[in-house]
Amino acid sequence: MNKEIATEIEEFFSQKGHNIPISEIESRLDKLINEFKVPTEEARRSVVNYFLKEYNIPKGDFFVQQGETPTVKVSDITSDGKWINISAKVAQLWDNNHESIDQAGLIGDETGTIKFVKWAKAELPSLVEGKSYLFKNVVTDNYQERFNIKFNRTSLIEEIQEDIEIGTLSVEFSGAMVGIQLGSGLIKRCPECNRALIKGVCGEHGKVEGTYDLRIKAVVDDGMSAQDALINREISEQLTGITLDEAKQMATEALDQEVVLEKFKDMLIGKYYLVKGPKLDRNILVEDISPLPPLELDQIDTIINQMEV
Ligand SMILES: [Zn+2]
Structure with missing residues (x-):
């Protein structure tokens, strides 16, 4: 049990470029759980927080990823501030002069299209027009009464083989x-x-x-x-x-x-x-x-x- 938790924590930090010896994570967990009788979930949280602080990583980065992120379609996006996963094709890339924005444009699936913004700070891979991707852990936003999706530092982008057809409702x-x-x-x-x-x-x-x-x-x-x-x-x-x-x-x-x-x-x-x-x-x-x-x-x-x- 502790080994599983330790592995999960080790993998998260290694994705972020920090290699923590798994034995160090395990011994911290053991100490809390066995010596101080802290409940397992509490111990996990405490150890994660310790290393997040150590490497200056925002808390949201870890805990948001652990939540149940729903996989949705474009037409399901009807509120802002929701973390989602979505598979979509890049329909358009727009010219952009903002230093803080790496790429912006429209992505779409069979239910429609939506604007996206990929922050420069997110350091995510470059999107190519016409290619399809799985966007994980992205957040919905609302600007001037229109919904959009933001890709930030905790988001993941994987190119997929499927050629998503963009539907037009x-x-x-x-x-x-x-x-x-x-x-x-x-x-x-x-x-x-x-x-x-x-x-x-x-x-x-x-x-x-x-x-x-x-x-x-x-x-x-x-x-x-x-x-x-x-x-x-x-x-x-x-x-x-x-x-x-x-x-x-x-x-x-x-x-x-x-x-x-x-x-x-x-x-x-x-x-x-x-x-x-x-x-x-x-x-x-x-x-x-x-x-x-x-x-x-x-x-x-x-x-x-x-x-x-
Ligand atoms: Zn021309």
Whole structure:
């Protein structure tokens, strides 16, 4: 029994780069248990604490690892401050300029994607986009009402052979289209990286000869919250009845690309829609959008009448 505990303690500290002779651990345990009649669990804790202090290791590092860490899916993450294990694929790595952050981006499993942050201090292996990993002992967090996962010094990362398929849980959102953001309408994209150009300039490749595209970055509001919805060319064409070619024609005639955006705003803002599609980061990638009838005047009368009763 003491031997088992001693081995467990020895292994933990050896992972942290400290080789403690197992006999030393055992003799400390023996002394506490046999000489001082300390309960086994208490003795274990006491010996662990002794060595944690000796090597300046935070207590959480050992005791958190000993707890039952549940293995969860992305869609199970609904609260912060929970220690979890999760298998996921790296969907995106983001550019990051923070010295304290080693890597950040999105990981996902069949239930969806979630943001992660890997602290530089954690000294964990570098993640590769498109590879799948088992992330052990990572902690959930909440930032600006969105959940994310933090990888810290007590986390472990193992690459796995399984190629996890990232699922996209389709969501629905209905409300009024209250805004269409800049960068909507007729836009140009970089032929090399497909990024939308800003005044003919790609953030990565500088001034390039762009190719035209059509899109709508809509904001839909249901009265409780606002949701960003990204509408691609095909669905923008269906929604507005204006094709990419017609949009180019409009821009040529007006000598101004912005006329398309203005036209879209006139057509869509203030109307009610039901949007459906997978949610990636903060956007719904719209696969389907259908108009909803606004409340008719007689419906409003009915509601008011009911309220008076
Ligand atoms: Zn580019």
